[in-house]
Amino acid sequence: MPALSTDAVTDLLREVAAEVITPRFRSLSEGEVMEKNPGDLVTVADHEAEVVITRRLLAAYPDAVVLGEEAFAADHGLMERYLAAGHAFTVDPVDGTKNFVHGSPDHAVMVAEVVDGATVRAWVHQPEHGHTWVAEAGAGTYRDGERMTCPPVPEGRAPEGVTSMWSLRGHSLEGLAPMRLSWVCCGVDYPKLIEGETDYIVYSRSNPWDHAPGTLLVTEAGGAVLHPDGTPYTPRSTRPGLVVAVDAATCGGVQRRAAQAFVRG
Numbered sequence: 001m002p003a004l005s006t007d008a009v010t011d012l013l014r015e016v017a018a019e020v021i022t023p024r025f026r027s028l029s030e031g032e033v034m035e036k037n038p039g040d041l042v043t044v045a046d047h048e049a050e051v052v053i054t055r056r057l058l059a060a061y062p063d064a065v066v067l068g069e070e071a072f073a074a075d076h077g078l079m080e081r082y083l084a085a086g087h088a089f090t091v092d093p094v095d096g097t098k099n100f101v102h103g104s105p106d107h108a109v110m111v112a113e114v115v116d117g118a119t120v121r122a123w124v125h126q127p128e129h130g131h132t133w134v135a136e137a138g139a140g141t142y143r144d145g146e147r148m149t150c151p152p153v154p155e156g157r158a159p160e161g162v163t164s165m166w167s168l169r170g171h172s173l174e175g176l177a178p179m180r181l182s183w184v185c186c187g188v189d190y191p192k193l194i195e196g197e198t199d200y201i202v203y204s205r206s207n208p209w210d211h212a213p214g215t216l217l218v219t220e221a222g223g224a225v226l227h228p229d230g231t232p233y234t235p236r237s238t239r240p241g242l243v244v245a246v247d248a249a250t251c252g253g254v255q256r257r258a259a260q261a262f263v264r265g
Helices: 004-023 044-060 068-075 076-083 097-101 186-194 208-220 249-263
Strands: 033-037 038-042 067-068 087-095 108-115 118-128 131-136 140-144 144-149 162-165 202-203 224-226 242-245
Touching: 004 044, 004 087, 004 108, 004 118, 004 131, 038 044, 038 097, 044 067, 044 068, 044 087, 044 108, 044 242, 067 068, 067 076, 067 208, 068 087, 076 162, 087 097, 087 208, 097 249, 108 186, 108 208, 118 186, 118 208, 131 208, 140 208, 186 202, 186 208, 186 242, 202 249, 208 224, 208 242, 224 249, 242 249
Parallel strands: 067 087, 162 202
Antiparallel strands: 033 038, 087 108, 108 118, 118 131, 131 140, 140 144, 202 242, 224 242
């Protein structure tokens, strides 16, 4: 099988969603939902979708390492192989699993391609929202074929943000408005930022399958990403926490404020 074009991977994610994920939406039986850890849900849709996507990627790129969220849960050694790989993919088969289980449309299937430690292509398919986001390094970010760019923070208004961290929900970073809870799904959060629904996002973790796709979407759309300590993000980053924003100035300003919150936390 030849290497997969960007459009071919887009078609793959749409196909998997239509055949494996969407038929289970609001139709999961009790035996189709499990816990990996207390409160950390996984479903048959997660497992089946990841198997199909991984198989197709490895058929096209047999020398690549595929870091799937569920494969990592079963084999933590996979992370070291991913971090050392010259060519790798990340796969999040159902990002926002808890939303999916509880009948929320805020879930997505996500893939990122990583070459020599840099994300070069990213895909986020939102089955229930009917959108597919694609980004290529140096070529921009597209939603359903339309090029997208992050809107600026309106002049005269302080940036407004969301967070996935329950401990920070409703709290303010110095001089900024209280943060709302995010959509609790990176595959929805990152696109919402590009669409202008928020100016910044604060995350507590930086798992590659969660953030490699969305960070490329945002940076190719003009946004910026930093760790709370100010270091740049890469898809090989293992340090906790991320600040994502619509532009570099906003990101830097929020990062300096968020650093204190992480130190206190």
